[in-house]
Structures are given as C-alpha cells and as structure tokens.
Amino acid sequence: MRVPSEVYQMQASIQAYFPHLRAAQQQGLAWWVYGVILAQSACESAVVTALLAWGQWHALRQRLREWLYDGADKAAACHTQVEVSQCFEPLLRWVLSGWQGRELALALDVTLHHDRVAALVISVLYRGSAIPVAWCILPANTKGSWMEPILGLLERLRPALPASMQVLLLADRGLWSPRLWRRLRQLHWHPLLGVQNHMTFTPDGRERTVASALVASGQAWVGRGRLGMRKSTRLTVTLIAAWTAEQEEPWAVVTDLAPTRVGIGWYALRMWVELGFRALKGMGWQWQRTRRTDPARVARYWLVLAVATHWVLSYGTRVEEAQSRGIDPARLRLPSLPPQPARPRVISLFPLGLSYPHAIRLHGADCGPVCGSLLSPGPTHPQDF
Numbered sequence: 001m002r003v004p005s006e007v008y009q010m011q012a013s014i015q016a017y018f019p020h021l022r023a024a025q026q027q028g029l030a031w032w033v034y035g036v037i038l039a040q041s042a043c044e045s046a047v048v049t050a051l052l053a054w055g056q057w058h059a060l061r062q063r064l065r066e067w068l069y070d071g072a073d074k075a076a077a078c079h080t081q082v083e084v085s086q087c088f089e090p091l092l093r094w095v096l097s098g099w100q101g102r103e104l105a106l107a108l109d110v111t112l113h114h115d116r117v118a119a120l121v122i123s124v125l126y127r128g129s130a131i132p133v134a135w136c137i138l139p140a141n142t143k144g145s146w147m148e149p150i151l152g153l154l155e156r157l158r159p160a161l162p163a164s165m166q167v168l169l170l171a172d173r174g175l176w177s178p179r180l181w182r183r184l185r186q187l188h189w190h191p192l193l194g195v196q197n198h199m200t201f202t203p204d205g206r207e208r209t210v211a212s213a214l215v216a217s218g219q220a221w222v223g224r225g226r227l228g229m230r231k232s233t234r235l236t237v238t239l240i241a242a243w244t245a246e247q248e249e250p251w252a253v254v255t256d257l258a259p260t261r262v263g264i265g266w267y268a269l270r271m272w273v274e275l276g277f278r279a280l281k282g283m284g285w286q287w288q289r290t291r292r293t294d295p296a297r298v299a300r301y302w303l304v305l306a307v308a309t310h311w312v313l314s315y316g317t318r319v320e321e322a323q324s325r326g327i328d329p330a331r332l333r334l335p336s337l338p339p340q341p342a343r344p345r346v347i348s349l350f351p352l353g354l355s356y357p358h359a360i361r362l363h364g365a366d367c368g369p370v371c372g373s374l375l376s377p378g379p380t381h382p383q384d385f
Contacts, residue, residue: 002054007034017094025082028067032304042285068297084299088134092160095124107273108171115140116293122153123273128348130276132306137295170270192255202226211252215243220264279350280305316353
C-alpha cells in the first residue's frame with residue numbers, strides 16, 4: 001500500500017507525543033486522522049473514500065477497522081490493542097506543548113449517542129471551542145455512578161499539568177458532587193461547578209436562603225458563604241448567581257476562589273464545550289452517525305476525533321493569526337502573537353481550519369505541531385464565545 005508523504009509527517013508528530021504506541025498503532029492513527037481531515041467526516045465510508053487514491057476499498061476499510069479492535073478480535077488474533085487510557089496524559093501534553101500563560105480551563109461534560117453510549121469527557125477550553133483530552137465511554141441508560149470514572153480521568157490527567165498552572169474545571173449542575181469538589185481541592189485545581197437553584201446557601205453575615213433567591217431577572221450576585229444545610233457536609237464556597245433577560249431561570253455556580261478573583265461571565269466558558277461537541281457531531285466529524293456500540297471501540301474512535309480536532313483547531317489558529325498579520329498561513333513561522341484586545345470572533349477556529357481543505361497537501365502535515373500557537377483561553381475573556 002502506497003503511503004502519502006503527509007501521513008509520514010503526521011506519524012512523526014504522533015510518534016513524538018505517543019511514543020508508547022507501537023509503530024503499527026501510530027501509523028494506523030495517522031491514517032485515520034489524515035482520512036478524517038480529508039473527508040471532513042469521521043464516518044468510516046467517507047474516510048475510506050477519501051483514502052482510495054492509496055489503496056483498495058476493502059483493504060483500507062479492514063486496516064481502519066482493525067485499529068479499533070481488541071487484539072483478540074483482529075483477523076490475526078494477538079494480545080495487543082490501543083489502550084486509550086494511556087493516551088490521555090500524552091494528548092494533554094501535546095495540547096499544552098506551546099501553551100502560553102499559567103491559566104487553563106477544563107470542562108467536564110457528558111454527551112450521548114442516542115440511547116447507545118454515554119461519553120464522559122474532559123476537554124480543554126480553547127478560543128471558543130474545546131479539545132477532548134480524556135473520556136470514558138459507558139453504555140447509556142444503565143444504572144451506576146459516574147463519579148468513579150470521572151475521578152479516574154482526573155488522575156490520568158494530573159501528571160501532565162505543572163504545579164505552577166492554575167487549573168479551573170467547569171461542570172454542569174447535573175454533575176455536582178461534594179466528592180468531586182473535595183478531590184479537585186486535593187489536586188489544587190479550582191472547581192467551578194454548577195449547583196441546583198434549590199440548594200441552600202448561607203451568605204456571610206446573612207440568613208440562609210436558596211441560591212435562586214439571591215438574584216432577580218437582570219441581576220447578578222457574587223459572595224462568600226456556606227453551601228448546604230447539614231454541618232457535616234457544609235462547604236465554604238464562593239457562589240456566583242446570575243439571571244440574564246434571555247434565561248428562564250437563574251444559574252448558580254460555586255468555586256473556591258475568593259469573590260475578588262472570579263468573574264460573572266466565567267460560566268459562559270462552559271458553553272465552549274457545547275461548541276466542541278458540535279465539532280465532533282453535526283458541524284464536523286459526524287459522530288452521531290456512527291453505529292459502533294462497543295465501549296472499547298468507541299473510546300479508540302474518540303482518540304481519532306480528539307487528535308483530528310486538535311489538528312484542525314491548530315491550523316485554524318494558524319489561519320486566524322496569519323490573517324491578523326495579513327500574510328498567507330503557509331508563511332507563518334512564529335505562531336504566537338502578542339496579546340490582542342478581546343473582540344468577538346466572526347468565524348470559529350474549527351470551520352476556519354476546515355476552510356482550507358487542501359492545507360495538509362499543500363503545506364505538509366506541519367500544521368499539527370503548530371499547536372505551539374495555542375494561547376490560554378483566559379477565563380477572564382468569555383467574550384471570545
């Protein structure tokens with residue numbers, strides 16, 4: 001089978017950041033990612049069609065499928081397969097390889113594929129989008145706690161984060177848990193977790209009330225106090241409550257940071273993960289069309305989606321910064337720019353990166369490592385959304 005030079009270049013980047021993978025696994029991942037970007041879809045048939053210039057249909061399809069299989073399920077049964085959980089730390093290191101600043105915003109959220117599987121995902125929030133860096137695939141609509149898998153994902157990512165970095169983890173109120181709060185504090189990360197509006201809160205120097213009673217429509221409130229009723233489970237937190245005119249009800253989040261260090265608009269950053277899911281689904285890789293239901297295979301499939309998303313956002317960053325300089329993206333050699341005044345983004349990075357469908361062929365696969373141009377999402381700049 002002939003191999004395009006771009007796959008060799010892409011494989012070199014994958015080899016640099018995933019050295020624990022076998023050579024065949026690195027090459028298989030490069031083929032998958034290259035095909036996904038060329039097809040602008042992660043649907044197997046679309047990827048195979050995009051790669052037909054380098055092989056026969058059935059051979060290409062079998063090659064891609066075997067990469068997703070457990071070793072025992074392959075045509076030539078073996079004891080090796082891609083262990084996705086071992087890729088989370090290297091993937092985060094890749095994303096952060098050129099990170100500027102000491103602030104990092106992560107989002108914990110859940111996305112469903114119909115009633116088949118549920119994906120618990122931790123993503124890096126970046127310039128109005130999100131890059132998945134750790135996930136756990138579970139059967140949907142089954143009983144059981146999600147907290148153990150979530151805590152396991154945090155442990156997988158911890159070694160990749162330097163102690164000097166301020167990490168903020170956002171999660172919706174459906175994932176609120178005192179246990180998650182305490183674990184984040186133990187990791188010296190800063191939680192920004194949504195809570196139910198009916199939860200009780202006792203502001204310093206005031207009577208206990210419910211969170212929703214702190215604001216009326218068009219108002220916002222930030223203050224320190226104690227969350228909960230029982231003395232044994234009370235948490236000292238900073239609560240942020242806001243009720244905009246567009247919302248039917250207020251929202252409330254809690255963090256351990258002092259009130260003077262938080263912003264009312266911070267929770268808007270959580271919407272970036274929704275845009276990241278859109279890139280994985282209808283706006284980008286069409287994950288919602290997959291018929292795979294085996295959690296292990298879906299987890300490997302998500303590694304393809306994550307690396308492809310990272311690659312496209314990296315090139316979108318390159319295009320955005322090149323346009324701000326008035327030069328062609330291929331001529332950009334120093335990907336980082338001095339901080340620019342915050343302004344609304346007209347085109348998000350994902351479609352901007354995909355707007356150059358022949359970028360890899362024209363300029364080689366070096367657009368991936370240009371993730372060195374990644375800038376901190378800056379939790380103080382939600383206006384990028």
